[in-house]
Amino acid sequence: MALIAVVCAVIGTVTTVALRSHLYDQLDGQLDEVASRVSGPGPPGDPQGGGDKGPRRMDLDAFVTRGPQPRRTIVADVRDGVVIDAKYGRDSDESTDLSGMTAISLGAEQRAALAAVPRDGGAHTTGIPGLGDYRVEYRAGANGSYYAAVPTSGVTTTVNTLVLVEASVTAAGLVAASLAGTVIVGVATRPLRRVAATATRVSELPLHAGEVNLDERVPESECDPHTEVGRVGAALNRMLNHVHGALHARQESETRVRRFVADASHELRTPLASISGYAELTRRGGELVGPDTRHALGRIESEAGRMTLLVEDLLLLARLDAGRPLEFGRTDLVPLVVDTVSDARAAGLDHNWRLDLPDEPALVSADTARLQQVLVNLLGNARNHTPPGTTVTARVRTVGAWLCVDVEDNGQGIPAELLPHVFERFARGDSARSRTTGSTGLGLAIVQAVATAHGGGVTVGSVPGRTVFTLRLPALSEQESAPSRSQAQHSLTTRVRQES
Ligand SMILES: Nc1ncnc2c1ncn2[C@@H]1O[C@H](COP(=O)(O)OP(=O)(O)OP(=O)(O)O)[C@@H](O)[C@H]1O
Ligand SMILES: [Mg+2]
The missing domain is CATH 3.30.565.10 (Histidine kinase-like ATPase, C-terminal domain)
Incomplete structure (x- = not known):
């Protein structure tokens, strides 16, 4: 989603910038034409143009309402560096003109905005109060010096429409991609989820002690060796087989040790009872024995008693380990x-x-x-x-x-x-x-x-x-x-x- 959003944003930005610059180039071409038409061919005093009678002045009213000029074109007459008159053509119902346009004079504020544009012969964007943004160019020719200006509103509208279309298409694309992505990723990762579920169930089994029944396996359908997930599933199953075998072996050896301890303890009880019994019998018997022997017999008795306790404890532990039922x-x-x-x-x-x-x-x-x-x-x-x-x-x-x-x-x-x-x-x-x-x-x-x-x-x-x-x-x-x-x-x- 992020990738699609980034790609769409880059494509959209590049397209918009390219289109805008192309449209501005076109607009500047129109502006050049308008400026050439209004100012005449050569510079003032050029013998090819106005001749030696000085520059011919252009009729601004006629210029802005007729001819091939774009709508709402502004022309301003500059004499001695001052904008003395400026007009633009506007659609008008009561117009007597055949083109249906009326020439409107610009106010002082609007003229001042025009006059502020650098007079370097290049196109500049400037805002004319009440009329919006214009591309303005100053041109001096055989007809005198003029400002010519064409509105940028056409370019702005086109660019705005493009941005709107791009944004809508991107948003729709993202929604479609997210829906499709959710479905596709869900379907694609379903086998992985099954493998993960098996691993989770195994991790919840108590494996640390006792007889462990490790029967959990990844379903056969998810063990296809031709897919990555299948290989993971198969590897997990192999590992579970090994672990099951190892746990079984551990349990068997534990059981053997336990049985051995239980049997040994059990078997030791009888000889121990005999040892302490005979020792006691000898000590209590009427036979005369020396103090050393008497002491030795006492020690044999007490150590046999101690060993009996130990054996009893071992036997009890072995029985509890084996899970022998208690008498509740x-x-x-x-x-x-x-x-x-x-x-x-x-x-x-x-x-x-x-x-x-x-x-x-x-x-x-x-x-x-x-x-x-x-x-x-x-x-x-x-x-x-x-x-x-x-x-x-x-x-x-x-x-x-x-x-x-x-x-x-x-x-x-x-x-x-x-x-x-x-x-x-x-x-x-x-x-x-x-x-x-x-x-x-x-x-x-x-x-x-x-x-x-x-x-x-x-x-x-x-x-x-x-x-x-x-x-x-x-x-x-x-x-x-x-x-x-x-x-x-x-x-x-x-x-x-x-x-x-
Ligand atoms: N109440 C207690 N105060 C201080 N130390 C204790 C206490 N209870 C147990 N211990 C310590 O814990 C150890 C283990 O106790 P445990 O009962 O398992 O063995 P034991 O008493 O040494 O031998 P046994 O009980 O098998 O005859 C003891 O050896 C002793 O050091
Ligand atoms: Mg104790």
């Missing part, structure tokens, strides 16, 4: 939190334990055992990774459609470099690494996996003096919670809380 049931978070905090208090008497619970039941659909493990892990961290005297608060609150459990402590906080990775497997702080009691770095990974499997999530915010883990679970709606059960549970909760 209606669970009230309030008694669960009360119970786990009581247990934590029993294990950590040197910490201060606080509860902040709502009055109504906090019902979620969850696997109670897994949820309990999550709370135990969070409270265990607040106990194990903070110094004695730390206050730990467990809070249950409702946020929109979510139920949130906060475990907050005022310990030294999680190191800044560990914080972004704290939910990763085997991510541990230095303090946890150096501890002798079993700390594997799987606790928070399990918390996150369980929360995700419940359709919720877990977040952490930690600065020195305030660390909050927030577990978020979807709340059960009113309809889903039967009033009688919830009432019963609430009374139980109140009782538990009072005991606690």
Whole structure:
């Protein structure tokens, strides 16, 4: 459109300028003729013209009304450098003249405008008040000195008409081009849009994890190798085939690793149980053993216990990864939190334990055992990774459609470099690494996996003096919670809380 507009504008301008200059040339030719006719052949005193009687004066009235002069031609008689008379011919009804023209004298102002034109024998454009623009020329000849002037209105009208026609044609052309352009571009880019739509759908697929079904392909009709778009479509399809293959291979290898970890963990449980069982049996048996052996047996037992915990954690993670279904049931978070905090208090008497619970039941659909493990892990961290005297608060609150459990402590906080990775497997702080009691770095990974499997999530915010883990679970709606059960549970909760 812009290109067409520019081309039309250039053509229009060039045509207009050329036509105008041509018309002015013609007009100047006419002007020359008029000037020659009025001033006579040679300069004043020329023996060929007026002879020695001096210049003949032209009858201006007759000149402007008759003869081949263009309409409205002005002639002015100049004597001694002063315009003494000036006339132009005008159409007139009451004219007695055969040509139907009347000679009108110019006023003083109009004559002054004429007189201001340079007397160099060349044509000049000037405005005559009341009569419009004229081409004016001064000429001295055998008949004396004259100004001759012809109107430019004819040229102006022609040029204006041309500009109007050009503008209309350009506007119509632009409208037609825009309509045709829209239709043609729309049709031409339709295959490209289909390819783009396929690419967009693929980009919206969750490809980062799990079994990915990458079935999107560019339609066969848009894969014609003879067109550019077809080649793009075919290339995109080939790429999607590769990506699909790669994702499938990734998934297979992931599944294999997971199955291996799950199988290994499962298989390790029995020998571990045997090791700790035999160690305990030997320690408790009546046989006399030396202090070293007794110590060694104690170590075997405690390390076997630690390894059992690790294996259990690994097994649980492998099962959650494999998407093994949880045993969902209606669970009230309030008694669960009360119970786990009581247990934590029993294990950590040197910490201060606080509860902040709502009055109504906090019902979620969850696997109670897994949820309990999550709370135990969070409270265990607040106990194990903070110094004695730390206050730990467990809070249950409702946020929109979510139920949130906060475990907050005022310990030294999680190191800044560990914080972004704290939910990763085997991510541990230095303090946890150096501890002798079993700390594997799987606790928070399990918390996150369980929360995700419940359709919720877990977040952490930690600065020195305030660390909050927030577990978020979807709340059960009113309809889903039967009033009688919830009432019963609430009374139980109140009782538990009072005991606690
Ligand atoms: N409340 C907390 N205050 C300070 N540091 C914490 C807190 N909770 C977790 N951390 C840090 O985050 C690390 C990871 O915690 P995570 O529970 O995953 O592993 P762990 O407690 O070390 O081992 P595990 O729980 O498997 O026995 C911990 O080692 C500890 O450094
Ligand atoms: Mg932990």
